[in-house]
Amino acid sequence: MSTPKLRIEHVTKRFPVRGTKDTFTALDDIGIDLADGEFLVLVGPSGCGKSTLLDLLGGLSEPTSGRILLDGRPVCGPGLDRGIVFQQYALLPWRTARANIEFGLEAKGIPKRERRALAEHYLELVGLHGFGDRYPHELSGGMKQRVAIARSLAFDPEVLLMDEPFAALDAQTRESLQDELLRIWRETGKTILFITHGIDEAVYLGQRVAILTSRPGRIKTIVDVDIDRTVDDVRSSEAFRVLRHDIWSLLHSEVARAHDLELATATEEVQHVQH
Ligand SMILES: Nc1ncnc2c1ncn2[C@@H]1O[C@H](COP(=O)(O)OP(=O)(O)OP(=O)(O)O)[C@@H](O)[C@H]1O
DSSP states (O other), rough: OOSSSSEEEEEEEEEEHHHHHHHEEEEEEEEEEEEOEEEEEEEEETTTSSSHHHHHHHTTSSOOOEEETTTEEEOOOOOOOOEOOOSSOOTTTTSOOOHHHHHHHHHHHOOHHHHHHHHHHHHHHOOOOTTTOOOGGGGGGHHHHHHHHHHHHHOOOOOOEEEEEETTTHHHHHHHHHHHHHHHHHHHEEEEEEEEEEEEHHHHHOOOEEEOOSSSSSSSEEEOOOTTTTTTTTTGSSSHHHHHHHHHHHHHHHHHHHHHHHHHHHHHHHHHHHH
């Protein structure tokens, strides 16, 4: 088999528990390979370690054990080879849409004329042709998120890491951006790791959906999403419905378990304070 684009290899992350010598295991032995050009979605209950994993992938923190490899090379620190799109747009408010996209290209030392051409290309790709001169406050939420996606793609990263990028948008805008993202993915052939709470979103976007357990975050299972995406209304198809239900059932048991764990921890803390 060829080298995976992104390999998460036996990754464990523990945090010290303040005031004690104990540690808290946020992620336990996570292993996932993403093939070049794959679209993988990660879903899990609140607190299962999705953001912790994203920090590790972004190189903002290091695994306690295990490693992350990009094209076979260990990730050690942040880098422009990984583009990150967050839930909040993270655009610079004093720069126009075009200048926001050009921002990272300046850091890369790309000359002005080329920067401009690249910014125009990516504005067009995300459907914002003609909006380059607008400032973030002059754009809708969906448009801002398109700019954020364009900015990440303009670096030409090896992988795109997306952390609930559409969670703050209304349902209609979210669905149209999901379609846009699939189109962009097909056009660019990028490898995408997408994190979401939404089961519909996971099934609609992912070629595979990885489900995380709660406390500690482990891979519960990875589901292949083998549905015909050429039909008119994919979300209404029988195959989509079955997959959504399967993933819902898997996730539902984890959400219930996470809730029980939270209750047990809270009770323990109260008892600890009382003694
Ligand atoms: N710096 C830290 N120190 C101690 N514990 C941490 C730290 N960062 C995260 N945790 C714990 O690790 C677990 C996973 O947190 P994380 O934020 O990654 O979850 P998440 O899946 O992104 O949650 P959500 O879906 O609610 O955003 C949580 O129990 C959290 O309290």
